[in-house]
Amino acid sequence: MASSIFLQRSVNCFICNYQLGKNLKNGLAATKPNFTEKCTSSRKIGGIKARLAVDSMETATSPTAFPFFQTESQQEDTPASKLELADPEFYKMGFVRSMRAYGVEFREGPNGFGVFASKDIEPTRRAKVVMEIPLELMLTLSQKTPWMFFPDIIPVGHPIFDIINSTHPETDWDLRTACLLLYAFDHDKNFWQLYGDFLPSVEECTSLLLATEDDLKELHDENLASTMRKEKARTLEFWEKNWHSAMPLKVKRLARDPERFIWAVSMAQTRHINFRIRVGSLVQDANMFAPYADMLNHSCQPNCFFHWRFRDRMFEVMTNAGQRIKKGEEMTVNYMRGQRNNMLMQRYGFSSLSNPWDVLPFSGNARIHLDSFLSVFNISGSHEDYYHNAKFANEGDSFVDGAVLAAARTLPTWSEGDIPPIPSFEIKAVKTLQEECQQILAQYSTTSKQDQHILDSTPEMSWTREAAIKYRLHKKLFVEKVIEALDIYQDRILF
Numbered sequence: 001m002a003s004s005i006f007l008q009r010s011v012n013c014f015i016c017n018y019q020l021g022k023n024l025k026n027g028l029a030a031t032k033p034n035f036t037e038k039c040t041s042s043r044k045i046g047g048i049k050a051r052l053a054v055d056s057m058e059t060a061t062s063p064t065a066f067p068f069f070q071t072e073s074q075q076e077d078t079p080a081s082k083l084e085l086a087d088p089e090f091y092k093m094g095f096v097r098s099m100r101a102y103g104v105e106f107r108e109g110p111n112g113f114g115v116f117a118s119k120d121i122e123p124t125r126r127a128k129v130v131m132e133i134p135l136e137l138m139l140t141l142s143q144k145t146p147w148m149f150f151p152d153i154i155p156v157g158h159p160i161f162d163i164i165n166s167t168h169p170e171t172d173w174d175l176r177t178a179c180l181l182l183y184a185f186d187h188d189k190n191f192w193q194l195y196g197d198f199l200p201s202v203e204e205c206t207s208l209l210l211a212t213e214d215d216l217k218e219l220h221d222e223n224l225a226s227t228m229r230k231e232k233a234r235t236l237e238f239w240e241k242n243w244h245s246a247m248p249l250k251v252k253r254l255a256r257d258p259e260r261f262i263w264a265v266s267m268a269q270t271r272h273i274n275f276r277i278r279v280g281s282l283v284q285d286a287n288m289f290a291p292y293a294d295m296l297n298h299s300c301q302p303n304c305f306f307h308w309r310f311r312d313r314m315f316e317v318m319t320n321a322g323q324r325i326k327k328g329e330e331m332t333v334n335y336m337r338g339q340r341n342n343m344l345m346q347r348y349g350f351s352s353l354s355n356p357w358d359v360l361p362f363s364g365n366a367r368i369h370l371d372s373f374l375s376v377f378n379i380s381g382s383h384e385d386y387y388h389n390a391k392f393a394n395e396g397d398s399f400v401d402g403a404v405l406a407a408a409r410t411l412p413t414w415s416e417g418d419i420p421p422i423p424s425f426e427i428k429a430v431k432t433l434q435e436e437c438q439q440i441l442a443q444y445s446t447t448s449k450q451d452q453h454i455l456d457s458t459p460e461m462s463w464t465r466e467a468a469i470k471y472r473l474h475k476k477l478f479v480e481k482v483i484e485a486l487d488i489y490q491d492r493i494l495f
């Protein structure tokens, strides 16, 4: 594959009507395109600036000082008012098509666009609607054959119809939705021709499908790197099979180069939602691109969720019942409950410093006392639902976050009702577990400090490279947090 080919898609900037040559180069070492200097109202400018500005704040914050569960997108550390607001056109083009947003605003932060509360949201007994997106604005594909789609923009007999029809509905959902997205971009007066300008470009998308071989090496995780190579090969194979020279122009122009198709698949992987919807009497499991809702970032402790309102075919973003959200706070949803960082990376190109579902591969026989370990950190609930019982935590005690919950889930433990831990046994077990942690750290060729230094000293790094380095850094910080948690366990319980 010739990865250095440039794809130029001309788009108009809404504010200044400047003709932008959209740089779709799939070379992530690429220098930032020139047009960012000329147009001050495109998504690109804000994205890059915001990332630089916020990165320096991030590094000033020690990872262990993060408040419980508030570090998912790390935008909480930056006042929302400092993040750039989305272009007014972004709202307008949706409002005229009956999209509604209540008490939320879109801003560009370190993780691209995000959704923020524009006023205080008081807790209520019922979940509150904050966004409504009509079915007509979404791109929706049924997951089962015969495949159905909304809105009905593809004429039967169009070759892209046959291409989508040739895919496997369950395993090829990303290839199918990518085809539908590309068709929507090409379809006269379709909403996605406008919305597409607010999607991340090749340079801004964190999907590892767009990562270079060098970026994949930075993961320091050969399994994940190899999975991504296979994913990329599968995508290319599909493009080669369907975009050969004998294809009619109306298909060819949708993705003239493999890079364009890989970008569309990465949009599908990082933005589409699996959802069960009811339209009339028909209940369908669907793959959907839901504009505006796809700007919500992920959190393992989200304050919002999605809902389908079948009565008037509205896709809704709702706040959790009883949830208080302060003005400026980020609104988030959970993309993948119960998944480890490698799965988040594979699908979305980011990892979480405080993912409560991450695990460490302990191999020995050493075990610590479950009940006493949990009680030291005020962790409550059953195994699958551990949570930090902040009510009993010391004031200002911010050590416990998702990483400590993950530690609670993965540390080998024992428990026999009321039998207390025997200090000498526990010390031995703790030491062995900490040694295992040190061994895990020793397998990496860099330390967490070195990773942090690389991130701090290379502000112009590509988004995929940054995501890869953060991934291995998050792993190490998790291991270090386990070591520290075991220290605290010894200090607080045994002496």
Ligand SMILES: C[S@@+](CC[C@H](N)C(=O)[O-])C[C@H]1O[C@@H](n2cnc3c(N)ncnc32)[C@H](O)[C@@H]1O
Pocket: 072, 073, 074, 111, 112, 113, 114, 199, 200, 205, 206, 207, 270, 271, 294, 295, 296, 297, 298, 299, 348, 349, 350, 351
């Ligand atoms: C559905 S989109 C969300 C909107 C996106 N931020 C944007 O700019 O368009 C998913 C992408 O957002 C970013 N993202 C979402 N949640 C994140 C998080 N907690 N940490 C880092 N990046 C996140 C990742 O790049 C991911 O692939």
